Amino acid sequence: MEMDKGRGLSYNGGMKGFFGWTLGVLAAVTLVSCGEKGGSEGGARGTIAVSLLTLENPFFKIIGDHLAAEAKAQGFEALIVSADKDMAKQGNQVKDFIVKGVDAIVLSPCDPKSVVPVIQEANAAGIPVFTVDIPCPDPEAKIVTQIATDNYGGGREAGMAMIEVLGKSGGKVAILHLKQAQSCILRVKGFREVIDAFNVKGGPKIELVMEIDGGGARDIGYRAAEDALQAHPDLRGIFAINDPSALGARAALEKANKADQIAIIGFDGMKEGKVAIKEGKMYADPIQFPDRMGVEIVKAFVKWSLGEEVAPEILIPTQLYRKADGEKDPDLK
């Protein structure tokens, strides 16, 4: 009995602790299982399972909430989980969905490359896969449709907003980019095209003097805007590809006492961004509609399941949000 050496010597209380523990775990699990589920059989017509990149970001939370509401209205049940940006976790969630025999799987992939084998597993089980916000362009993964913001159109709207401000006077404009993100490349493309078309018309020119990395984040946007001001003290406008970098740029302008000279156009329509627009700190935002994305996914699934034609990509248009919209916005009161 050599092997007994390392183990505990006292067995007092073992039984009691063991049963207490068992009861505790079972009670906890029973409680949540019964409290949460609407019956494990799902909705009357089936289950739509959703694994989102994260639920910490309100953008995805809104997608999930509206998807669940629309699913319920159509007689389905939605199972929404967060992958917490962990690809392995997302993979396991999809495996569980497949075993559960759900009717559709909706993903915003944690990684467009690593998600391919995961989607292939769902394909092999004959379950339709939809992606939202983040696409998976690999042809080996079969996806019914990808639903996202029309970033190119949004970029064009941002360009038009810049013309509203600088159209009469012209001036130098800097772009705070995030080149790693395909969505941001499209935003800048649309923006540039509108400005270039405007300049061809003659009259005062809007010059795109620099394009620097704003990191899509407040701190990097702040530093980038400071650098832009050093290079071009007579800057008149900044287009930032999202709200955090736009707000970072605004802070840099305030520090340099140039807030009135330079107009900022952001992108997103996060609450902070909307507040800044209402207070006149930013000129405008093309805003995204995560709520519509959630609803469109369910509609696309129903269409698919009825055998109707579903476009391989569904783009949700953005809408320009200016100070006047902020003053009317009930969410900001």
Next chain:
Amino acid sequence: MKTQRSRFLTDYGMVVVLLLLCVFFSVVTYTEQSATGVAAVGQVAGAIRAGERVLVVGGQTTGDVAFLAELERQLRAGGVEVMEVVSGGPREARKTLERAMSEGKELDGVACSELAGRWLIFENVGQAFPGLSGVRVVKPQRSRFPSFLKADNLLNIANQIAVIAIVAIGMTMVIVAGGIDLSVGSLIALSAVLVSVLIRDYGGGAEAGTWQLVGCSLVAVLLCGCFGGFSGLMVTRFDIPPFIVTLGMMLVGSGLAYLLADGQSISAMPDAFVWLGRGADLVGLPNAVVLMFGLYGVAHVVMNHTQLGRYLYAVGGNREAAILSGIPLKRVVLVTYLASALLAGLGGVIMASQLKSGSPTYGTMYELYVIAAVVVGGSSLSGGKGRMFGTLIGALTIAVIQNGMNLTNVESYTQKVVLGLVILGAVLLDKVRK
């Protein structure tokens, strides 16, 4: 006799908890399942009379293709007129029905596979196609069976926990010897990135052969082992608390993984690489699961039947006594960190293989799941106590709870709460036992 029984319960209490959890989830997931395979073919074919004209519809999965072929054969043998066999999605089914209508063909019924039976187009054919209101849709009948107990799901659970369970072997050794290793999560990521970078840059990328793959994997695991050796040296030579050393190594490992991968995920690897993570060669058991059980077998022997095992318990149980009785304490402790890092490296390679790519974001928080598996399995964080078998049960318990909650539609936030409570319960049990 009585002492023996209570001792059994204390040692293997977690097994009973695990079984109870399984029973519990079997009951709550007891739900309607459609018949599949041969039984389903018989059911559907039996519901259609000779002389009827039917459309046979199913998906494109391997199961459905076989189902459709067998169903068509049985229907024809039974004198049924099969108008057409559609293997595709609802879109193809609709097109075929529309064409049949426009050509004015008469149709008595549609015979569906289980998969096609779930499409909304067959929910109410009369509504979707007013001209076809008399058409009967025959689907496989539903029977009741717990989703949890389906063979697919049980393999699923084992496969999902394989990485954590394998890494937990090393962690058990570290914890039994009185230490802790926080760096395993980062080492998983580092190893996954290392193996993908090696394959991409030196193994020939997507054209890499078997030996290159094995070589790259071994190098990645060994490099991770170096990290473990370094941690072990810091702990034994300079007497720095293992918590601090491995916390440092956790940051170093994670940072290096991001540097090496340039913050991206790397997926230039051949299809053959997924053999380890997704293949299933031995009687349908996934290779990662077979590897997991094999490693547990080896670890069990090492812990219970070798000198090293006895030294580990002695070092963790009473350090002073161990030194006085001449046990090479430093070497023993070093070995535990080395083993932990090597196994974390192996875990990273498996994960890269499962996902066919390596990314520095892998393994986030895994050190905590691994430690949880060890603690739930009955090891004491103060050292000297713990069994390999217990750790395996601990890992499976965590996997069963996570899988069960996914199957019963418990959303993410609540899942975390429950898992946290389970870990607390386990530590509480540890205290009560003392």
